[in-house]
Amino acid sequence: MNVSRKFPQSRLRRARFTSSIRSLVAENSLSVNDLIQPIFVKEDLDGIESIDSLPGINRYGLNALDKEIEKIQNNKIKAVAIFPVINPEKKDDQGSESLNEDNLVCTAIKQIKKNSELAVIADVALDPYTSHGHDGVLDENGYVENDKSLSLLIEQALTLAKAGADMVAPSDMMDGRIAGIRDSLESNDFANTIILSYAAKYSSKFYGPFRDAVGSSTNLGAGSKDTYQMSVANIEEALHEVKMDIEEGADIVMVKPGMPYLDVIKAVKDTFKVPTFAYQVSGEYAMLKAAIENDWLADEVLEESLLSFKRAGADCVLTYAANEIAIKLNQQNLA
Ligand code: PBG
Numbered sequence: 001m002n003v004s005r006k007f008p009q010s011r012l013r014r015a016r017f018t019s020s021i022r023s024l025v026a027e028n029s030l031s032v033n034d035l036i037q038p039i040f041v042k043e044d045l046d047g048i049e050s051i052d053s054l055p056g057i058n059r060y061g062l063n064a065l066d067k068e069i070e071k072i073q074n075n076k077i078k079a080v081a082i083f084p085v086i087n088p089e090k091k092d093d094q095g096s097e098s099l100n101e102d103n104l105v106c107t108a109i110k111q112i113k114k115n116s117e118l119a120v121i122a123d124v125a126l127d128p129y130t131s132h133g134h135d136g137v138l139d140e141n142g143y144v145e146n147d148k149s150l151s152l153l154i155e156q157a158l159t160l161a162k163a164g165a166d167m168v169a170p171s172d173m174m175d176g177r178i179a180g181i182r183d184s185l186e187s188n189d190f191a192n193t194i195i196l197s198y199a200a201k202y203s204s205k206f207y208g209p210f211r212d213a214v215g216s217s218t219n220l221g222a223g224s225k226d227t228y229q230m231s232v233a234n235i236e237e238a239l240h241e242v243k244m245d246i247e248e249g250a251d252i253v254m255v256k257p258g259m260p261y262l263d264v265i266k267a268v269k270d271t272f273k274v275p276t277f278a279y280q281v282s283g284e285y286a287m288l289k290a291a292i293e294n295d296w297l298a299d300e301v302l303e304e305s306l307l308s309f310k311r312a313g314a315d316c317v318l319t320y321a322a323n324e325i326a327i328k329l330n331q332q333n334l335a
Helices: 012-016 019-024 062-074 104-115 146-163 177-187 205-214 236-248 259-272 282-293 300-312 322-334
Strands: 035-042 048-050 058-060 079-085 119-124 167-170 194-201 252-256 276-280 316-319
Touching (some): 012 019, 035 062, 035 322, 058 062, 062 104, 062 322, 079 205, 104 119, 104 146, 119 146, 146 167, 146 177, 177 194, 194 236, 194 259, 236 252, 236 259, 252 259, 259 300, 300 316, 316 322
Parallel strands (some): 035 058, 035 079, 035 316, 079 119, 119 167, 194 252, 276 316
Antiparallel strands (some): 048 058
């Protein structure tokens, strides 16, 4: 850094004098290309259903999905991350419904791919499908068994690729999943399916509203995911996870949650210089929205929070606010 000049030769406020000048010296900016909209589809639902803990976000029945997809596409967003809300009767201890090629998420992926240009990201994890709400399967002591879970997750990823997902996104945090999924995709003619790895996924309490949204919180009960998701105390371990996932064949890595982990995003991007996404998770969105709805915060905090991801080095952010922010950004571009 070269800061040899002192006041008054150097007055940093000169470059803040007008809005035009502030724009010229802006180091980072937010565009619709930086935003991915997560979307919940619910089995047997006719129309839409709101989610109390995620203001403005709905669950969509398949008969209401096309309209929402059209809206997202009109907002110039390029990708959606799709999450299924499964009929509770279909849940079992193995998450078997996840391997059904005609299940809800596969049907929704086909529907979106048929009717839009959007890239579709599909989660690889068993929690929407298991009666116990864990991302993998349990042994007799209730421990989430890595290698047995792996074989199911690998098959789930292939099922999603076959349905037409552009990216499969393992969010389960089992060891070895990326290598297993990559091998299986390669040997089954899915060489161009992207693996977006939730590489540094923390065992966070910020996922609460998501678990309400997909209906896995009651299944999980007091259970925690601490034996597979990362400890919130660690950052070097995050770099280790990311390194392993890149070596195993991940194309894009993700850090999750987002705002409380900007240090991790920055460290990952600076260290590996690979495409790095961040997930502004449900609890972060809920927190900001609650304050905005109470008029405790101005709604610009959403944009401010998203720009902070760009500053930290994220290439893209999964955020529940994607639609809302895209509309704003598009209006600003017209102005
Ligand atoms: C499933 C999954 C979770 C999220 C994305 N995929 C929840 C969890 O791990 O319990 C959280 C997303 C959010 O909170 O917005 N494995």
